[in-house]
Structure formats: structure tokens, C-alpha cells
Amino acid sequence: AQSVTQLDSHVSVSEGTPVLLRCNYSSSYSPSLFWYVQHPNKGLQLLLKYTSAATLVKGINGFEAEFKKSETSFHLTKPSAHMSDAAEYFCVVSSRGYSSASKIIFGSGTRLSIRP
Amino acid sequence: NAGVTQTPKFQVLKTGQSMTLQCAQDMNHNSMYWYRQDPGMGLRLIYYSASEGTTDKGEVPNGYNVSRLNKREFSLRLESAAPSQTSVYFCASSETWDRVSNYGYTFGSGTRLTVV
Numbered sequence: 001a002q003s004v005t006q007l008d009s010h011v012s013v014s015e016g017t018p019v020l021l022r023c024n025y026s027s028s029y030s031p032s033l034f035w036y037v038q039h040p041n042k043g044l045q046l047l048l049k050y051t052s053a054a055t056l057v058k059g060i061n062g063f064e065a066e067f068k069k070s071e072t073s074f075h076l077t078k079p080s081a082h083m084s085d086a087a088e089y090f091c092v093v094s095s096r097g098y099s100s101a102s103k104i105i106f107g108s109g110t111r112l113s114i115r116p
Numbered sequence: 117n118a119g120v121t122q123t124p125k126f127q128v129l130k131t132g133q134s135m136t137l138q139c140a141q142d143m144n145h146n147s148m149y150w151y152r153q154d155p156g157m158g159l160r161l162i163y164y165s166a167s168e169g170t171t172d173k174g175e176v177p178n179g180y181n182v183s184r185l186n187k188r189e190f191s192l193r194l195e196s197a198a199p200s201q202t203s204v205y206f207c208a209s210s211e212t213w214d215r216v217s218n219y220g221y222t223f224g225s226g227t228r229l230t231v232v
Contacts, residue, residue, distance in 0.1 A: 009156075034220060043120070043206060043223030044159075090158060106158030 023091035122224035139207030
């Protein structure tokens with residue numbers, strides 16, 4: 001069975017400070033993991049993905065995430081927050097395949113607010 | 117701009133009315149998907165299509181029908197709308213043929229549907 005838990009529904013940081021959005025997952029298979037960002041009234045945009053290559057994944061806009069199998073975590077970080085980072089972030093776990101057993105699970109989202 | 121285009125952006129229906137949500141992509145992607153997004157529940161797959169003329173049910177298909185008209189277009193139809201179908205609907209596409217894509221998805225900007 002697969003599941004994904006975003007540990008914080010809302011995170012607020014000051015501009016210029018680090019960002020940490022936490023995601024834990026469970027999967028019976030070797031998972032692929034993604035982070036998506038959704039700005040207000042927009043569709044979801046892929047930030048980065050892990051598909052069993054390097055465990056530290058770099059994405060767009062300065063974000064990165066580290067796959068930690070022992071901790072079943074895939075936390076999203078950014079060294080310095082910018083006002084334009086304010087958005088909803090979704091952690092996603094998937095098992096690839098053609099069959100109906102293949103699933104992709106979206107987390108419930110973390111809203112990131114940036115204080116001036 | 118290349119991407120996924122959804123219409124309409126907003127819609128209000130009365131219970132029992134029908135409507136079709138349109139989606140088109142111009143990236144020559146193989147697979148297309150319809151998701152619904154509800155607060156605190158992430159995104160849930162309604163239907164997907166791996167190629168023209170093929171469709172398959174997702175997690176929450178009841179009350180919906182789909183049609184993959186050609187490689188570019190994938191429509192979602194509500195035959196008799198119910199208040200429980202109030203949601204934000206996202207169309208997505210992926211270059212893979214898989215039910216679950218490890219390449220990531222390109223999402224449209226969504227349709228906000230309210231059923232009263």
C-alpha cells in the first residue's frame with residue numbers, strides 16, 4: 001500500500017530565511033517521488049522528482065529535496081525564501097506501471113506563506 | 117504557449133444538469149488524465165487515457181464519463197451533476213503511456229465547478 005503524509009498544513013517563514021516542507025511516505029514498491037507547486041488559481045507545476053537515481057534532487061527556483069529511505073522522507077528545502085514562493089506545495093508518491101494497481105498519491109498539501 | 121488548456125475556468129450548475137469540461141494539449145503527449153481536487157484530500161484520479169480511443173477508470177469515476185477524441189483532446193462529462201461533484205477539476209498530460217507517469221505531469225489551470 002502507498003500513502004503520503006505532509007506533516008504541516010501551513011508553514012510561514014520570513015523572506016530570506018530557509019524553507020522546510022516535510023513529507024513522509026510509505027510504499028510497497030520502490031517509489032518515485034515528486035514535489036509540485038500550485039500558485040493561486042493556477043495548475044500544478046512540477047518542481048522536482050526522484051526516480052531512483054541521486055538521492056539529492058535539485059529542482060527549479062532553487063528548491064531541492066533529499067530522498068531518505070531509512071526515514072521514508074522526502075522533505076523539500078530552499079536556502080532562502082522569496083515572496084514569489086508563496087503557494088501550495090504537494091508531495092506525490094507513485095509506483096509506475098500499466099496495471100490498475102499502479103497508483104499515484106497526492107499529499108493533502110502545505111500552504112507556504114512568506115512574511116516580508 | 118505550449119501546455120494544457122482547459123475550458124471553462126468557472127462553471128455553476130444546478131443539480132441534475134449536464135456539462136462537458138474540455139481539455140487540449142499541444143505537447144504531443146500520449147497520456148491524458150482528469151483529476152479532482154478537494155480541500156485536504158489532494159488530487160484524486162477520475163479517469164485516464166493512455167492513447168486515442170482508450171480510457172480507464174481511476175479512483176473516483178462514478179458520475180463521470182470521458183472521451184479521448186484524438187491525441188490532443190480529452191473531455192470529461194457530468195451527465196447529471198450532483199452537489200458532491202463541486203470541486204476543482206484538473207486535466208493533465210504526460211509523455212508516457214503509463215497509468216502512472218514517472219516523468220511527471222503537465223497540468224492545466226483548472227475548472228472550478230459548483231453544483232447547487
